[in-house]
Amino acid sequence: MASARSFSVPTRPLAAxxxxxxxxxxxxxxxxxxxxxxxxxxxxxxxxxxxxTLKNCGTEVTIEKAPEKVLTIKSTSxxxxxALGLEDRxxxxxxxxxxxxxxxxxxxxxxxxxxxxxxxxxxxxxxxxIFAGWESSFSADGAGDRATLESLGVDTYxxxxxxxxxxxxxxxxxxxxxxxxxxxxxxxxxxxxxxEIIATQKTALKDLTPVSDVSALWYSSGSDTPYVGAGSGxxxxxxxxxxxxxxxxxxxxxxxxxxxxxxVDANPDVIILVVSDWGSAEKKIxxxxxxxxxxxxxxxxxxxxxxxxxxxxxxxxxxxxxxxxIAEQLEALGL
Amino acid sequence: xxxxxxxxxxTGQAPPPRRGIRHVPTGVxxxxxxxxxxxxxxFAVTLGPADIRPTxxxxxxxxxxxxxxxxxxxxxxxxxxxxxxxxxRMPRVLTAAAVGAGLALSGTVMQAITRNPxxxxxxxxxxxxxxxxxxxxxxxxxxxxxxxxxxxxxxTALLATLLLAGAAGTLTPTRTVLAGxxxxxxxxxxxxxxxxWSATGDTYREILSWLLGSLSGAGxxxxxxxxxxxxxxxxxxxxxxRTLDAFAFGDNAASALGIGVNxxxxxxxxxxxxxTGAMVAVSGxxxxxxxxxxxxxxxxxxxxxxVVLPLSxxxxxxxxxxxxxxxxxxxxxxxxxxxxxTAVVGAPVFALLLLRARRIR
Numbered sequence: 001m002a003s004a005r006s007f008s009v010p011t012r013p014l015a016a017x018x019x020x021x022x023x024x025x026x027x028x029x030x031x032x033x034x035x036x037x038x039x040x041x042x043x044x045x046x047x048x049x050x051x052x053t054l055k056n057c058g059t060e061v062t063i064e065k066a067p068e069k070v071l072t073i074k075s076t077s078x079x080x081x082x083a084l085g086l087e088d089r090x091x092x093x094x095x096x097x098x099x100x101x102x103x104x105x106x107x108x109x110x111x112x113x114x115x116x117x118x119x120x121x122x123x124x125x126x127x128x129x130i131f132a133g134w135e136s137s138f139s140a141d142g143a144g145d146r147a148t149l150e151s152l153g154v155d156t157y158x159x160x161x162x163x164x165x166x167x168x169x170x171x172x173x174x175x176x177x178x179x180x181x182x183x184x185x186x187x188x189x190x191x192x193x194x195x196e197i198i199a200t201q202k203t204a205l206k207d208l209t210p211v212s213d214v215s216a217l218w219y220s221s222g223s224d225t226p227y228v229g230a231g232s233g234x235x236x237x238x239x240x241x242x243x244x245x246x247x248x249x250x251x252x253x254x255x256x257x258x259x260x261x262x263x264v265d266a267n268p269d270v271i272i273l274v275v276s277d278w279g280s281a282e283k284k285i286x287x288x289x290x291x292x293x294x295x296x297x298x299x300x301x302x303x304x305x306x307x308x309x310x311x312x313x314x315x316x317x318x319x320x321x322x323x324x325x326i327a328e329q330l331e332a333l334g335l
Numbered sequence: 336x337x338x339x340x341x342x343x344x345x346t347g348q349a350p351p352p353r354r355g356i357r358h359v360p361t362g363v364x365x366x367x368x369x370x371x372x373x374x375x376x377x378f379a380v381t382l383g384p385a386d387i388r389p390t391x392x393x394x395x396x397x398x399x400x401x402x403x404x405x406x407x408x409x410x411x412x413x414x415x416x417x418x419x420x421x422x423x424r425m426p427r428v429l430t431a432a433a434v435g436a437g438l439a440l441s442g443t444v445m446q447a448i449t450r451n452p453x454x455x456x457x458x459x460x461x462x463x464x465x466x467x468x469x470x471x472x473x474x475x476x477x478x479x480x481x482x483x484x485x486x487x488x489x490x491t492a493l494l495a496t497l498l499l500a501g502a503a504g505t506l507t508p509t510r511t512v513l514a515g516x517x518x519x520x521x522x523x524x525x526x527x528x529x530x531x532w533s534a535t536g537d538t539y540r541e542i543l544s545w546l547l548g549s550l551s552g553a554g555x556x557x558x559x560x561x562x563x564x565x566x567x568x569x570x571x572x573x574x575x576x577r578t579l580d581a582f583a584f585g586d587n588a589a590s591a592l593g594i595g596v597n598x599x600x601x602x603x604x605x606x607x608x609x610x611t612g613a614m615v616a617v618s619g620x621x622x623x624x625x626x627x628x629x630x631x632x633x634x635x636x637x638x639x640x641x642v643v644l645p646l647s648x649x650x651x652x653x654x655x656x657x658x659x660x661x662x663x664x665x666x667x668x669x670x671x672x673x674x675x676x677t678a679v680v681g682a683p684v685f686a687l688l689l690l691r692a693r694r695i696r
Contacts, residue, residue: 222540224552225670251669257540259551262668264419265385291554293418 048189057135057158058166059146066189067129067155071112071122073143074133075100076159076316080184081131082106083317084193092125095137097276097311101318119144129155131184133314135164157187161234161315171232172254174205174241177315201320208327210243214335216306217247217268217299220255220313221279223287226263229272230256234315238308241323242330244270264293269335271299272326276310304333361642368649372432375653379428379660384667385419387412395420422554430553430617431659431673432652433561435624437614439651440569440644441607442625443632447579447640448603449508455626456611459511459604460518462620464492465612467526469545469619474533482560482616485545489612492518497604506600507586548621548674550659557617564613568606573648575603576641583638621674623681624651630688 052063070089072078075097081090082104092112100106112121122130122143130149132138135158138146146156160180161172178198185194216239218229229235229246233254239246247266248258271288273281285305288294299305306329312322380396381389394409395417404411412420441456449458457463468488472481500506500514530542544551578599581589586596611625632646655673658680662673 224549225540225544227540248668257669259384259663259668259670261419261423261663262384264415264423265387267415291422293415293422296415296418 048186048191050189052186054183054187056156056160057163059156061150061155061157063129063155063187067187069125069127070129070131071117071125071127071143072131073116073137074159074314075311076133076314076318077131078106078109079104079311080181080317081188083197084181084185084188084190086188086190089188091127094143095133097314098309116142118142119148123152123154127154129157129187131157131159133159133316134162157184159315172234172237172315174201174237174319177234177237177319178202180315181317197317201317204320204324205241208241208323210241211327211330211335212243214244214270214330215247215266215268216244216270216272217263217266218272218274219284219288220274220310221276221284222257226258226260227255228258229313230254230258234313234319235272238313238319238323238326239272241320242327244326244330260291260294264297267297268299270304270306270330270333271297272306272308274310274313275307279310281305281307304335306330306333359636361636361646364636364642364646365649368646368653372649372653372656375656376428376432379431379656380420380424382660382664383419383424384664385416387416387419391416392420392424396425426555426558427550427553427659427663428656430557430561431550431655433558433565434550434614434618434621435628435651435653435655436648437561437565437569437610437651438621438625438655439628439647440565440572441611441614443629443640443644443647444572444575444579444603444607445625446629448582448600449512450582450585451508451512452630453626454512455623456607456614457519457620457622457625459496459515459608460492460522461489461608461611462615463519463522463526464488464490464495465615466545466620467492467522467529470526470529470542473541473545474529482557485616486612488522489615490608492522493604493608493612497601506597511600511604544672545619546674547672548619548677549662549670549672550618551663551670553617560613561617564610568610568613569648572603572606572610573644576639576644578603579640579644583640619672619674621655621677623677623685624655627681627684627688628654631684634688634691 048066050063050065054061054063068089069091070081070086071091072081072093073095078090078093078096079100081087082100087105087109090106090109092110093106094111094113094117095115096111112125116137119140119142130138130143132143137143138149138156138158140148143149144154149156160183161176178201181197182191182194185191218235218239219226220229220235221227228248229239230251230253231246231249232252235255236246236249247263247268248256251258273284275281285300288297288300294300306326308322308326309318312318312325381387381392388410390408391410391412393407394404394411397406397409398404398411398417399421438456442454445454445456445458446452451458465485465488468484468486469481471488472484496511496515496518497506499517500510503510503514530539550557578594581592581594582596582599584592589599590596628651629643629647632643632650636642636646655677658676659673662671662676665671
């Protein structure tokens with residue numbers, strides 16, 4: 001009996017760790033939108049001279065001609081192509097974070113999968129270009145390994161702000177986002193459309209009147225352990241634009257698991273709630289109100305809540321909208 | 336339940352124990368560890384990401400105990416900071432203590448009745464069942480409170496294990512362990528399946544904290560569940576040392592000593608499941624506490640379960656308080672799931688125990 005027993009027992013805690021590790025590997029990218037890439041370096045778009053070679057998250061991508069059959073994974077990539085007027089190039093989209101805003105169109109683009117689609121499903125569409133919002137979507141158990149896809153003639157591109165290892169900038173700025181819009185414009189040979197978006201957004205940013213002396217918690221998800229916008233990603237960039245002070249700015253990451261004690265200690269003036277299909281504002285308000293410690297926060301007592309759609313909180317064409325939206329809500333709250 | 340061997344151990348009269356390595360009476364150990372536990376609770380509450388002075392912590396605690404906050408040099412805090420001490424830190428530290436004690440107790444009992452030195456509370460599929468219950472609530476929106484679902488999952492898994500082991504013949508240690516293994520694997524697979532099909536966005540974070548174990552959500556209701564289970568189930572378990580000692584000599588010896596082996600084993604396993612289920616319900620599956628602490632106590636205090644049971648409970652409480660304090664302060668303001676730390680500390684300790692055991696035998 002010794003043999004039967006000796007292997008059996010310790011596997012339990014180890015198995016939990018193993019499963020957890022697998023989970024991280026599977027979905028761990030969520031932190032994913034981890035800081036931005038090498039934006040200013042790779043952004044030199046004028047009229048596109050193919051072949052176009054660019055470094056994307058450390059992978060060299062060579063574009064022979066403007067892609068025509070494109071699959072987008074995650075909302076930010078779908079929305080960027082729609083904003084650039086490229087709806088006719090889209091053969092499919094996958095893994096949306098929420099509804100596409102009506103003004104961007106895209107109702108007719110078929111939804112391939114509500115999660116990351118599998119390799120074979122992707123290849124079956126015969127795309128020539130896949131644009132993903134998270135680097136982790138490109139893996140053998142996801143849409144396919146980048147090198148494999150390349151060998152099959154499919155170019156791949158990841159939102160540079162979501163690069164995980166190579167070329168992280170210290171801190172994401174709006175210029176990095178504009179560089180990405182320009183880069184995508186160059187890939188698809190629509191530089192004028194990209195320039196127009198950038199110009200409009202720069203004006204909108206300038207027209208913002210930042211508030212001052214307002215502190216905020218960017219509450220993205222989680223209940224026991226809140227997952228919040230930290231000091232160097234899109235949430236911080238948007239908060240900087242509207243002038244609010246992020247209480248989690250001290251953590252050098254895009255998002256971070258935080259703790260309620262630090263939130264209560266900081267007692268933020270407003271709480272920004274990220275709204276997604278899986279995490280409504282009501283659910284988060286419920287969490288804040290049911291915990292006796294957070295229920296006493298000024299922002300909770302006075303219901304100073306601001307909501308932003310999840311898809312606007314990762315680097316993309318809707319970040320400026322998120323900023324103006326937050327600025328309007330701040331004004332409505334009298335701040 | 337009849338007397339087995341040397342008397343008096345529980346009363347701390349320094350018997351001449353064959354296996355007690357240091358000749359320190361049990362009673363002395365109990366007093367020392369109780370004092371350390373009390374000090375640990377008081378000290379751990381003063382630590383945390385928020386910068387709150389110990390005098391303020393004192394003021395908060397005294398105030399909530401209905402005493403004058405300024406007695407003993409305590410300060411009065413704002414309601415928010417008071418909330419940090421009384422609604423966040425205090426229940427969390429107390430829950431850590433109760434969970435640590437409960438898991439260590441369960442581990443001791445499991446190791447004794449399965450006569451398996453590597454047994455821990457999760458052996459019978461309890462944690463796999465509890466995790467499935469929790470994941471079902473988080474992801475599928477099953478209309479149950481999370482702790483209740485976890486508890487129901489743990490009990491279902493235990494029942495499956497015992498029925499499987501019982502159906503295969505008498506409830507022997509080996510059969511129980513193997514049945515637990517099968518049930519664990521099955522429930523684990525179901526959990527993975529649910530996660531694979533329905534995890535959206537970053538709901539997986541909440542699941543992770545279940546799989547790794549976390550006390551970050553522990554409020555007063557968690558204290559009620561864990562301390563309640565410890566009092567109602569844990570305390571009686573602590574008095575089963577004689578029965579457990581009889582098991583150590585094998586089933587035949589135990590029945591020769593007048594113990595109804597099968598019924599005693601069922602009873603003890605069910606009680607252990609209740610205790611573990613309650614702990615898992617508030618903390619997720621925290622590994623290694625139930626495995627390591629009974630061994631650590633045996634190294635110091637000998638093999639007799641009458642001694643090992645209470646000391647394991649106390650040591651488990653102290654251990655988990657400090658590990659959890661580390662989990663919430665080491666990477667301030669980020670938090671670490673406490674199960675990662677128990678494994679980081681527990682696995683090397685476990686390896687040392689293995690090496691030591693090789694030298695002994």
